[in-house]
Amino acid sequence: DTAVSQTPKYLVTQMGNDKSIKCEQNLGHDTMYWYKQDSKKFLKIMFSYNNKELIINETVPNRFSPKSPDKAHLNLHINSLELGDSAVYFCASSQSDGLTSTDTQYFGPGTRLTVL
Amino acid sequence: SQKIEQNSEALNIQEGKTATLTCNYTNYSPAYLQWYRQDPGRGPVFLLLIRENEKEKRKERLKVTFDTTLKQSLFHITASQPADSATYLCALEGSYIPTFGRGTSLIVHP
DSSP: OOEEEEOOSSSOTTTTTEEEEEEEOOOOOSSEEEEEETOOEEEEEEEEEEEEEEEEESOTTEEEEEEEEEETTTEEEEOOOOGGGGGEEEEEEEEOOSSSSSOOOOOOOOOEEEEO | OEEEOOOOEEEEEETOOEEEEEEEEEEEOOOEEEEEEEEEOOOOOEEEEEEETTTTEEEEEEEEEEETTTTTTEEEEESGGGGGEEEEEEEEEEETTTEEEEOOOEEHHH
């Protein structure tokens, strides 16, 4: 059984387009995250949601909009894609409340986004 | 500002030897520190967590130490195998934002 799944695995698109990445976890966790890993392999948090509520928004451009329809899903929508958005995006979940501690993170397989 | 440092250069060792990876941090007072393994094209996978009041933690061939005075954690893999080749990331809990180091690549040669 896949614990944290993301779709699509690869996404190639033109500058200016709008795209979405979906994430689902079947671990029963309350907190979900989006991370961006750039070409230098630096893994940086973008957002976290606890029980469908936004907890962390780490100075990400407002072209990025996360949406959590329920606590098992956290999708990422990106408007007006730019070259610099090319990276691998990882979804993760954890048991923590997202505010007082960050328990073990369970990561998805990643989505490699290439903006041409 | 808060900073996590891991050796950016790859660590090359011979099979059977002990690999030791370092994680240094500044301007943190983490309650715990975690180590993850990342293989190419995959997401990081949790390995070990060590709390601030623990000096050492072991799991099979893995050992982690945590020195809050030195602000350093060491990650050891004993009797290393080529299958241990991967990037190893340390992560700190700080102000409820999980923060990862850049990782150190380990290459174990047969």
